[in-house]
Ligand SMILES: Nc1nc2c(ncn2[C@@H]2O[C@H](COP(=O)(O)OP(=O)(O)O)[C@@H](O)[C@H]2O)c(=O)[nH]1
């Protein structure tokens with residue numbers, strides 16, 4: 001049997017878009033009507049089967065600090081994947097996705113897998129007038145930003161939630177396989193050394209405004 005693979009995933013996005021509910025729907029298949037601000041670090045985990053491969057996804061929920069630049073760097077650094085969520089019935093949460101992406105890219109690993117989710121689409125089924133972000137807009141944004149996937153979900157009804165996490169796991173698995181195949185057997189060692197300028201004869205250089213500059217008047221070889 002294949003070894004179990006373990007991936008850490010974080011969910012980010014504006015407050016109230018349904019991050020905690022998506023995490024709960026996925027890991028416990030439950031839904032909370034009452035909004036409670038997530039305090040501290042919460043996570044849920046679940047196994048997903050991709051072919052013969054078992055993948056354990058551990059989903060970390062934002063700790064009630066859903067403003068840009070307030071989530072700690074370590075939160076991003078340990079993530080194999082990031083799920084960026086907006087509420088399809090609240091346009092400003094979609095517009096903020098650009099800021100979120102900037103923050104994700106500044107703080108995460110270069111090859112982190114990023115998925116975009118437009119949540120709360122159960123509200124739209126009742127009447128399209130509640131929709132504030134077209135499906136095509138979400139899709140176009142994900143394509144332009146070269147994200148690994150886009151899907152619309154409802155944490156309340158459960159629409160597409162398992163599908164979203166399944167697709168996400170597939171991409172994480174593919175990325176893991178690519179990394180394993182292309183990793184050289186022995187990593188080339190690149191050592192960075194500070195430039196040693198003071199090894200030169202002292203008279204060749206002089207100090208000006210705290211800068212060490214070449215002294216053209218120096219006659220020493
Ligand atoms: N109708 C509907 N309400 C949702 C959905 N997801 C979350 N909510 C509600 O939106 C509010 C915020 O959800 P929460 O998961 O706490 O948002 P978070 O701040 O992003 O973690 C709660 O009152 C939820 O019941 C959804 O898919 N559909």
Ligand SMILES: [Mg+2]
Pocket residue numbers: 019020021036037038061062
């Ligand atoms: Mg929350």
